[in-house]
Amino acid sequence: MKKRLTALTLALLLGLSVLLTACGGSAKGSAASSATASKEHPMILTLAHNQAENHPVHKALVRFADQVNERTDGRIVVKIYPNGQLGSENENLEQLQAGVVAMAKVSAPNLATYNDGYNTFGLPYIFNDQADYYRVMDSQQMDDFFMSSADDGFLTMTYYDSGSRSFYTKGKAIRTPSDLDGLKIRVQDMAVQTDMMKALGGTPVTMSYGDVYTSLQTGIIDGSENNVTALTTGKHGEVAKYYSVDEHEMIPDALVMSSKVWSTLSAEDQAAVKAAAKASTEYQKELWAEATEKAVEQARQEMGVTFVYDVDKAAFQAATAPMIQTYEDKYPGVKRLMQSIEQ
Numbered sequence: 119m120k121k122r123l124t125a126l127t128l129a130l131l132l133g134l135s136v137l138l139t140a141c142g143g144s145a146k147g148s149a150a151s152s153a154t155a156s157k158e159h160p161m162i163l164t165l166a167h168n169q170a171e172n173h174p175v176h177k178a179l180v181r182f183a184d185q186v187n188e189r190t191d192g193r194i195v196v197k198i199y200p201n202g203q204l205g206s207e208n209e210n211l212e213q214l215q216a217g218v219v220a221m222a223k224v225s226a227p228n229l230a231t232y233n234d235g236y237n238t239f240g241l242p243y244i245f246n247d248q249a250d251y252y253r254v255m256d257s258q259q260m261d262d263f264f265m266s267s268a269d270d271g272f273l274t275m276t277y278y279d280s281g282s283r284s285f286y287t288k289g290k291a292i293r294t295p296s297d298l299d300g301l302k303i304r305v306q307d308m309a310v311q312t313d314m315m316k317a318l319g320g321t322p323v324t325m326s327y328g329d330v331y332t333s334l335q336t337g338i339i340d341g342s343e344n345n346v347t348a349l350t351t352g353k354h355g356e357v358a359k360y361y362s363v364d365e366h367e368m369i370p371d372a373l374v375m376s377s378k379v380w381s382t383l384s385a386e387d388q389a390a391v392k393a394a395a396k397a398s399t400e401y402q403k404e405l406w407a408e409a410t411e412k413a414v415e416q417a418r419q420e421m422g423v424t425f426v427y428d429v430d431k432a433a434f435q436a437a438t439a440p441m442i443q444t445y446e447d448k449y450p451g452v453k454r455l456m457q458s459i460e461q
C-alpha cells in the first residue's frame with residue numbers, strides 16, 4: 119500500500135510538472151517541442167519501467183538515454199524512473215496515454231489494451247528458437263507494425279529480448295500441464311496469459327511484477343512464470359526453488375513513446391531517437407546473453423534453485439495450441455501480424 123501511494127504521489131507530481139510545462143511554466147526547463155529545445159532548456163522525456171538497475175533492460179535504457187542525448191547535442195534528455203517507482207506497467211501505460219510520462223518499457227502484450235495486434239506476443243510457442251525470434255523481431259515488417267499505432271496513442275521505438283518464460287514454483291517441479299493442477303500461479307495482468315494458464319489447468323492470479331516476491335513469500339501464490347532474471351534481479355529464486363524449463367512463451371519487452379510527444383519532435387530528432395533505440399536493442403542482446411547465463415549459475419549456486427529440464431514441452435504446446443486460432447479469429451490485428459510472422 120505504501121509503495122502504491124508513493125507511486126501515485128510521484129505520478130501526480132510528474133503530471134503537475136508536465137502540466138506546468140504545457141501552461142508555459144518552465145521551472146523544470148522542459149521544452150514543449152524539440153524545435154524549441156536547447157542544451158540549456160532541453161526537452162525532457164520521462165521514461166518509466168519496472169526492472170531493477172542491475173537488469174540488462176535497464177542498462178540498455180541507460181544506453182538509449184545517453185545516445186539520445188549525444189545524437190541531439192543535449193537538446194533531448196531522457197529521464198529514467200526504474201523499479202516500478204511510477205507503478206505497474208499497466209499504470210505506466212495509462213500515464214503515457216494521459217501525458218504524464220512520455221515513454222515506458224512494458225511487456226509487449228500489455229499494449230493489447232490499445233492495439234489488439236499486441237496480443238500476438240503473448241501466444242505460446244509461436245517462435246521456434248532465438249534465431250527465429252530475432253529474425254522476426256528485427257524484420258522491416260515488424261518495425262512497420264511498431265510504428266503504425268499513432269492513432270492508438272503510442273509508437274514502439276524498439277523491442278528488448280526478454281528470453282523465454284517458464285514456470286517456477288516453491289514446492290515442486292512442473293513437468294507436464296497436470297502438475298499445475300491446484301496451483302495458484304501468478305501471471306501478468308493480460309488476457310493472453312490468463313487464457314494460457316486456463317488452457318494448462320492451473321489457477322491464474324494476476325498481479326504486477328513488483329508484487330510477486332511478497333506474494334510468493336506469504337503463500338498468496340504457489341509459483342509464477344518468467345525468464346531466469348526474475349530469479350536473480352527479481353530475487354524470486356530466494357523463495358521459489360524449482361524452475362521448470364518449458365519455455366512456453368517468448369514475450370519481448372517494448373519501448374514505447376506517446377505518439378503526441380513523438381509528433382512534437384522534428385524529423386531529425388525522430389530519426390535520432392529511433393536510431394538510439396535500435397542501437398540499444400543490439401547492445402541489450404549482448405547483455406542478455408551474459409546476464410541469463412550468469413542468472414542460471416547464480417540461482418543454482420547461491421540460491422539453491424533446481425533447474426528441471428526433463429519437461430514434456432510437447433504436452434504444453436498441445437494444450438495451448440488452440441489459443442492461436444482463437445486469437446486470430448477474435449482479433450484482426452493478431453491475424454495480420456501472425457500472417458506476417460509466418461512469412
Ligand code: GCU
Nearest residue numbers: 168224225280306327344371
Ligand atoms: C519480464 C518482462 C517485464 C515484465 C515481467 C512480468 O521480466 O521483461 O517487462 O514486467 O516479465 O512478468 O511482469
